[in-house]
Amino acid sequence: MRVTERLKAGGRVFSFEFYPPKTAEDTAKLFNTALELKALSPDFVSVTNSSSGVTPYRTVALCGVLKVQFGLEVVAHLTCLAHTREEIAEICGGLKKMDIANILALRGDAHNVESGARRRDYDHASQLTADLKKTGGFTVGGACYPEKHPEAPSLEADIAHLKEKVSAGAEYLITQLFFDNAFYFKFVEKAAAAGINVPILPGLMPLTGYKQMQNFTQMMKVSVPDALRKGLERWDGDKDGLYKFSVDYASAQARELLEGGAPGLHLYTLNRSKAAIAILKNVKGEPAQRPA
Numbered sequence: 001m002r003v004t005e006r007l008k009a010g011g012r013v014f015s016f017e018f019y020p021p022k023t024a025e026d027t028a029k030l031f032n033t034a035l036e037l038k039a040l041s042p043d044f045v046s047v048t049n050s051s052s053g054v055t056p057y058r059t060v061a062l063c064g065v066l067k068v069q070f071g072l073e074v075v076a077h078l079t080c081l082a083h084t085r086e087e088i089a090e091i092c093g094g095l096k097k098m099d100i101a102n103i104l105a106l107r108g109d110a111h112n113v114e115s116g117a118r119r120r121d122y123d124h125a126s127q128l129t130a131d132l133k134k135t136g137g138f139t140v141g142g143a144c145y146p147e148k149h150p151e152a153p154s155l156e157a158d159i160a161h162l163k164e165k166v167s168a169g170a171e172y173l174i175t176q177l178f179f180d181n182a183f184y185f186k187f188v189e190k191a192a193a194a195g196i197n198v199p200i201l202p203g204l205m206p207l208t209g210y211k212q213m214q215n216f217t218q219m220m221k222v223s224v225p226d227a228l229r230k231g232l233e234r235w236d237g238d239k240d241g242l243y244k245f246s247v248d249y250a251s252a253q254a255r256e257l258l259e260g261g262a263p264g265l266h267l268y269t270l271n272r273s274k275a276a277i278a279i280l281k282n283v284k285g286e287p288a289q290r291p292a
């Protein structure tokens, strides 16, 4: 079933994001994670794609394994800055062979793409989205940023470009991670006022430490509420205390989002299952225990 059919079917959509591992050991760990998370019946899982353009088939292959061997519904991330139109068509052919019908169309992080690797067929995700819709056979989603994309001069300008992406064919959106729900709710309101009426799935990630918070906030320019910052400081160095604090924080965030009308949750897992399982179980009101 395609992602949009799941969204239209009503109910909440729950999904997990993975990245393609680089070693055999990490691959085995990811397969274990996928198996554990499959027990929660996610609506889909998504697989990221390096914006460097060097290894697109790692994503394609992992999508195929998750779909065929694990029986999961899969969304393939596809970045375009470092690809020509012909390369994109070839990657799409590979995805079709794997029976993958869902693509998250992305521009890719410009800082990962050396200037020589930039192909110039695409400057923005909306152009890729339009091409994918022309190709046909794919349900296309896109990324969005409740606190605005770091390069955008203002949230209003970013939303105006987001509208172009939706007009080009993005049928749903997944947000950048955020830690303050007020940004999500305001963003959804502003997007609707700008005529963006597709579902906007909030992306959440439990933090595993103070250092990680600093890295993310610097890289993604997202805000950290005082309560989160203080909690991470308080539990710094205490692995169990930190884990519990992070899971509780993300669970409370998730509950508030769903109660406020979010169409579901997209969990950034970093290929690990423990926190994702605990959060979903907390949200669904089940005891938070890891499967045996």
Ligand code: FAD
Residues within 6 Å of the ligand: 047, 048, 049, 050, 051, 052, 077, 078, 079, 105, 106, 107, 108, 109, 110, 123, 124, 125, 126, 142, 143, 144, 149, 150, 151, 152, 157, 158, 159, 161, 162, 164, 165, 174, 175, 176, 177, 203
């Ligand atoms: P775009 O929609 O093209 O927007 C990028 C910037 O350009 C924005 O500031 C926008 O306002 C502006 N813009 C758009 N159109 C125009 C226009 N016509 N004229 C002028 N400005 C314009 N990165 C990866 O490398 N691999 C991944 O797998 C990956 N997955 C992601 C998943 C999610 C859910 C999210 C939120 C992000 C992901 N990213 C990934 C990061 C993403 O690639 C970067 O944030 C990137 O910088 C922007 O990608 P985009 O698709 O949002 O770009």
